[in-house]
Amino acid sequence: MFGNAFQCVISRFKSPQKIVNLCFIVVFLFSTVLTWREAVVLEGAYVANQRNSLDNVATLLDRQLQHSIDNLLFYRNAMLYALESPISTDRTRKSLADFDTFRTQPFWQLRLDLNRSLPMSGVSDEFVRNSPLLDRDDQTLHSELSSALELSYIMRLSDRSGTLQQRMFYASRSGFFLTNTPPANDPNIVSLYYRLIARPYFYSQSPENNPKRALKWAHTFNAGATTGQIVTASVPLDFNGRWYGVLALEYPINSLHNFLQQAKYDDHEGTVLLYDNELNPIASSLEHMPTHSLFTDPQLARIANVVTSAKQGAQGELRMDSRFITWAKLNNFDGLLVKVHTLEEGVQGEFGRISIVLTVLWVLFTLMIFASWIVIRRLVNNMFSLQQTLSWRANYDTLTRLYNRGAFFEIACKLSRECEQQGLPFSVIQMDLDLFKSINDRFGHSSGDKVLTHAATMLSDAFRTGDVAGRVGGEEFCIVLPDTTLEEATKVAERIRVRINSKELLLKQGNTVRISASFGVSSADEFSDYDFERLQTYADHRLYKAKQNGRNQVCHHD
Numbered sequence: 001m002f003g004n005a006f007q008c009v010i011s012r013f014k015s016p017q018k019i020v021n022l023c024f025i026v027v028f029l030f031s032t033v034l035t036w037r038e039a040v041v042l043e044g045a046y047v048a049n050q051r052n053s054l055d056n057v058a059t060l061l062d063r064q065l066q067h068s069i070d071n072l073l074f075y076r077n078a079m080l081y082a083l084e085s086p087i088s089t090d091r092t093r094k095s096l097a098d099f100d101t102f103r104t105q106p107f108w109q110l111r112l113d114l115n116r117s118l119p120m121s122g123v124s125d126e127f128v129r130n131s132p133l134l135d136r137d138d139q140t141l142h143s144e145l146s147s148a149l150e151l152s153y154i155m156r157l158s159d160r161s162g163t164l165q166q167r168m169f170y171a172s173r174s175g176f177f178l179t180n181t182p183p184a185n186d187p188n189i190v191s192l193y194y195r196l197i198a199r200p201y202f203y204s205q206s207p208e209n210n211p212k213r214a215l216k217w218a219h220t221f222n223a224g225a226t227t228g229q230i231v232t233a234s235v236p237l238d239f240n241g242r243w244y245g246v247l248a249l250e251y252p253i254n255s256l257h258n259f260l261q262q263a264k265y266d267d268h269e270g271t272v273l274l275y276d277n278e279l280n281p282i283a284s285s286l287e288h289m290p291t292h293s294l295f296t297d298p299q300l301a302r303i304a305n306v307v308t309s310a311k312q313g314a315q316g317e318l319r320m321d322s323r324f325i326t327w328a329k330l331n332n333f334d335g336l337l338v339k340v341h342t343l344e345e346g347v348q349g350e351f352g353r354i355s356i357v358l359t360v361l362w363v364l365f366t367l368m369i370f371a372s373w374i375v376i377r378r379l380v381n382n383m384f385s386l387q388q389t390l391s392w393r394a395n396y397d398t399l400t401r402l403y404n405r406g407a408f409f410e411i412a413c414k415l416s417r418e419c420e421q422q423g424l425p426f427s428v429i430q431m432d433l434d435l436f437k438s439i440n441d442r443f444g445h446s447s448g449d450k451v452l453t454h455a456a457t458m459l460s461d462a463f464r465t466g467d468v469a470g471r472v473g474g475e476e477f478c479i480v481l482p483d484t485t486l487e488e489a490t491k492v493a494e495r496i497r498v499r500i501n502s503k504e505l506l507l508k509q510g511n512t513v514r515i516s517a518s519f520g521v522s523s524a525d526e527f528s529d530y531d532f533e534r535l536q537t538y539a540d541h542r543l544y545k546a547k548q549n550g551r552n553q554v555c556h557h558d
């Protein structure tokens with residue numbers, strides 16, 4: 001059953017070349033679809049790899065930042081506890097006494113127990129008076145100083161060996177500061193304190209600017225210059241409704257650069273950049289921050305568009321010209337990490353190599369298919385034309401290109417049966433070239449062949465569509481004429497006779513010959529017999545009669 005269906009399908013494609021073409025198209029499409037599917041899987045793995053790689057850096061950076069923020073909040077809590085329950089020791093009393101002595105000096109430093117605590121540096125009463133943001137309130141000053149003193153013991157223990165180098169400090173509105181990188185006791189203290197309170201994040205922590213009293217990130221942006229730029233996390237210190245000052249952590253840009261460079265070594269590919277929320281570049285994994293932006297303004301706008309629609313901590317990717325961009329928002333920083341992976345880096349990477357191998361395999365396979373298609377198509381063409389030649393030769397006479405005897409008899413019998421069934425007349429013409437032997441003898445066998453071919457052409461040109469002719473003997477031809485009476489068939493035979501005899505035929509060496517043929521015609525209606533072989537015998541008898549009567553004539557009766 002399956003075989004029949006298959007045969008049915010195959011038979012629809014008459015030409016084997018079409019089947020071969022179809023098979024190769026199917027194989028080509030199949031291999032292309034498979035390769036494409038592999039490419040899609042590979043692309044998915046590549047995207048996941050890029051996301052993971054950036055996610056690792058983001059997680060690492062977030063963890064570092066979280067650790068710092070925890071420290072910052074811990075210091076604030078420590079100061080709050082100290083403000084709530086101040087302790088009074090000989091050391092604190094000594095410090096406060098020293099402060100009362102130094103407070104009018106342009107700069108001063110409280111350096112108590114330096115082995116275990118950090119020095120506190122400050123400016124004069126006058127400096128504080130001249131700044132509207134500052135306030136040296138004598139009522140709260142001593143408790144603030146003693147709690148700062150306590151903090152100096154804890155801050156002394158702060159670990160600065162982490163990947164992200166950082167500077168911690170407490171900047172008081174009362175005109176002093178505490179830092180884990182203390183300055184020398186010199187006039188620099190004034191400029192340092194001034195810089196601390198002049199920075200935007202300091203006044204951004206006033207109750208008016210930060211009513212929620214939340215942690216804030218700030219970045220001093222100066223495109224093109226990496227030195228001196230800092231990223232700061234800060235929290236305000238408030239107690240009993242008074243804003244005492246700001247606790248802050250500063251990350252030098254170089255420290256962020258170093259961090260990104262080290263993180264980049266994990267996957268060796270691409271460039272990782274840290275941006276603030278306005279997409280100002282802060283740091284990158286490159287040796288130096290690029291002097292020109294890696295993105296044009298429209299490209300940055302496109303990234304901003306994608307990023308702003310995503311929630312905190314989210315990540316995503318986009319394609320930009322030949323670059324693959326992955327981005328991830330940070331949980332502990334008001335900014336995002338962006339990874340840029342160029343086509344060159346992609347090609348050199350693992351996924352690039354696999355893609356190249358996949359493409360080369362597909363190209364080789366396609367070339368192989370194409371080459372085998374050409375060979376097989378040629379073979380099939382040869383076989384097909386051989387088959388057609390064989391089948392033609394089985395039915396046709398190669399010299400005259402008319403039906404041979406076997407094929408002609410088969411067709412003639414079929415036509416006679418059809419005429420009998422339909423009640424139509426049916427006639428047969430038997431034709432024989434006159435004195436053909438003498439042509440062979442005089443001009444040679446090849447000239448005889450030429451005469452035979454010429455006669456067959458005359459024959460074919462003379463009868464109508466539907467009539468069928470065949471070569472039934474050496475120089476004998478037969479024509480069957482369905483739906484034709486004896487009278488009409490005689491006229492056809494006469495027409496052929498005239499045509500054959502009308503022209504001189506040029507043979508080799510300039511010899512010409514005028515040939516003639518004799519005809520015998522028989523018809524089914526005169527014998528009431530549709531048997532072709534008998535009708536052919538009758539026609540042959542009449543042909544013989546025509547020969548006897550002098551040749552070059554048509555005989556249609558006994």
Ligand SMILES: Nc1nc2c(ncn2[C@@H]2O[C@H](COP(=O)(O)OP(=O)(O)OP(=O)(O)O)[C@@H](O)[C@H]2O)c(=O)[nH]1
Binds near residue numbers: 438445447
């Ligand atoms: N050149 C050539 N001669 C052929 C072919 N087939 C048969 N003959 C020759 O045709 C000749 C037929 O001669 P005959 O049967 O004696 O008849 P004729 O010479 O035509 O004389 P009549 O039929 O009496 O007019 C023979 O010599 C055959 O050898 C052929 O395919 N090519």
